[in-house]
Amino acid sequence: MAEDLVLDTAIxxxxxxxxxxxxxxxxxxxxxxxxLMRSFQTPDPKIVKEGHFLFCRQVIVRARNLRAAANxxxxxxxxxxxxxxxxxxxxxxxxxxxxxxNLQAQMFSDPNMAMDMMKKNLSMIIPQTxxxxxxxxxxxxxxxxxxxxxxxxxxxxMLQNGIDLSTVDxxxxxxxxxxxxxxxxxxxxxxxxxxxxxxxxxxxRMMQMSGFGFDPSKSLSAEKDGLDIVQHEWALPKxxxxxxxxxxxxVS
Amino acid sequence: MAGHSDSSSSEKKSxxxxxxxxxxxxxxxxxxxxxxxxxxxxxxxxxxxxxxxLGFTGFMxxxxxxxxxxxxxxxxxxxxxxSVHSYFDSWNRIILDGFMGGLMSFVLFWTFxxxxxxxx
Numbered sequence: 001m002a003e004d005l006v007l008d009t010a011i012x013x014x015x016x017x018x019x020x021x022x023x024x025x026x027x028x029x030x031x032x033x034x035x036l037m038r039s040f041q042t043p044d045p046k047i048v049k050e051g052h053f054l055f056c057r058q059v060i061v062r063a064r065n066l067r068a069a070a071n072x073x074x075x076x077x078x079x080x081x082x083x084x085x086x087x088x089x090x091x092x093x094x095x096x097x098x099x100x101x102n103l104q105a106q107m108f109s110d111p112n113m114a115m116d117m118m119k120k121n122l123s124m125i126i127p128q129t130x131x132x133x134x135x136x137x138x139x140x141x142x143x144x145x146x147x148x149x150x151x152x153x154x155x156x157x158m159l160q161n162g163i164d165l166s167t168v169d170x171x172x173x174x175x176x177x178x179x180x181x182x183x184x185x186x187x188x189x190x191x192x193x194x195x196x197x198x199x200x201x202x203x204x205r206m207m208q209m210s211g212f213g214f215d216p217s218k219s220l221s222a223e224k225d226g227l228d229i230v231q232h233e234w235a236l237p238k239x240x241x242x243x244x245x246x247x248x249x250x251v252s
Numbered sequence: 253m254a255g256h257s258d259s260s261s262s263e264k265k266s267x268x269x270x271x272x273x274x275x276x277x278x279x280x281x282x283x284x285x286x287x288x289x290x291x292x293x294x295x296x297x298x299x300x301x302x303x304x305x306l307g308f309t310g311f312m313x314x315x316x317x318x319x320x321x322x323x324x325x326x327x328x329x330x331x332x333x334x335s336v337h338s339y340f341d342s343w344n345r346i347i348l349d350g351f352m353g354g355l356m357s358f359v360l361f362w363t364f365x366x367x368x369x370x371x372x
Contacts, residue, residue, distance in 0.1 A: 005371075006371075007371050012367065012368060016364070016367065016368075020364070145363060145367050145371075146363075146366070146367060146371055147359075147363050148303075148304070148308065148309045148310065148313055148362055148363060148366045149309060149310045149311070149313055149314070150309075150310055178363075181359065181360050181363060182360060184356040184360070185356045185357045185358075185359060185360025185361070186357075186360070187353065187356070187357070188293035188296065188297065188353055188354065188356070188357035189293075189297065189357065191289070191290070191293060192290060192293055192294060192297075
């Protein structure tokens with residue numbers, strides 16, 4: 001069944017290349033729009049409600065730093081810091097069960113933060129939806145490209161949705177699948193062009209979104225457990241020997 | 253070329269070779285990881301275009317992708333002067349990081365070049 005279809009060169013000129021160019025341009029546009037929107041957000045006077053959330057964030061960062069650098073401070077100071085964090089009554093990391101639920105509910109009912117999340121989500125979803133609709137409307141019903149590797153028959157319905165012949169090789173795909181291929185493949189290109197990995201990576205963003213709700217209670221208790229586990233071994237006495245070794249290497 | 257000159261000027265030492273305690277400078281590690289990611293993405297795009305022009309199909313194309321990734325890994329290791337532990341925290345990072353993302357870009361550019369050259 002591996003007959004070689006001869007495809008019109010006009011398809012190359014008017015389908016593949018414009019679609020790729022449009023997607024690249026939309027990605028660049030989205031990057032700049034998100035940059036502009038971020039610079040418009042003035043610091044919110046409602047810091048009180050967000051303040052609790054940010055405070056938890058900072059506490060987590062401090063606890064993490066303490067865990068990482070535990071061996072560089074004296075045993076006594078490490079222990080006192082650890083008690084400060086994981087003390088049963090008023091330690092910063094200790095969150096009683098009832099309060100944990102409260103925090104989550106507070107997070108989701110906060111209209112400001114919800115709107116923020118919605119805005120970020122929308123700026124991602126709308127261009128994708130629009131482009132997909134555009135592709136479906138204009139570029140359906142013909143073979144657009146041939147993918148260089150063979151696939152099984154099960155992919156036929158997914159990749160060849162506009163083409164109603166069932167004997168055509170599955171490698172010949174419609175423009176919808178070219179759209180999806182571009183969607184995933186251009187992420188790497190965007191990270192090269194636009195500097196750093198940014199809003200074009202939707203899967204990372206979605207993980208971040210779902211992470212917000214559980215951020216306070218679970219990660220606090222996780223940090224507390226981690227801190228409790230740490231075995232302190234003071235490394236400073238050995239540093240003199242190390243300095244001596246390094247200097248010897250330099251001098252000799 | 254831009255990718256390679258980037259990596260040549262910006263891989264920084266992220267840990268000091270100590271006997272017992274390992275200290276990592278997080279910022280440098282992040283920078284090194286970014287360098288690996290850029291190098292891999294760049295190489296997979298170029299590899300995709302080459303595979304398409306040469307007309308690789310099916311399995312050969314994926315073998316070529318692994319070959320390109322291996323060359324990238326070897327290049328990165330050679331750049332780190334073979335002392336991987338002073339630049340990264342584990343072997344896995346320099347070998348496997350960015351593999352999947354690179355695969356998608358490779359397939360896209362492979363399809364693109366293959367179509368333009370062979371079915372044009």
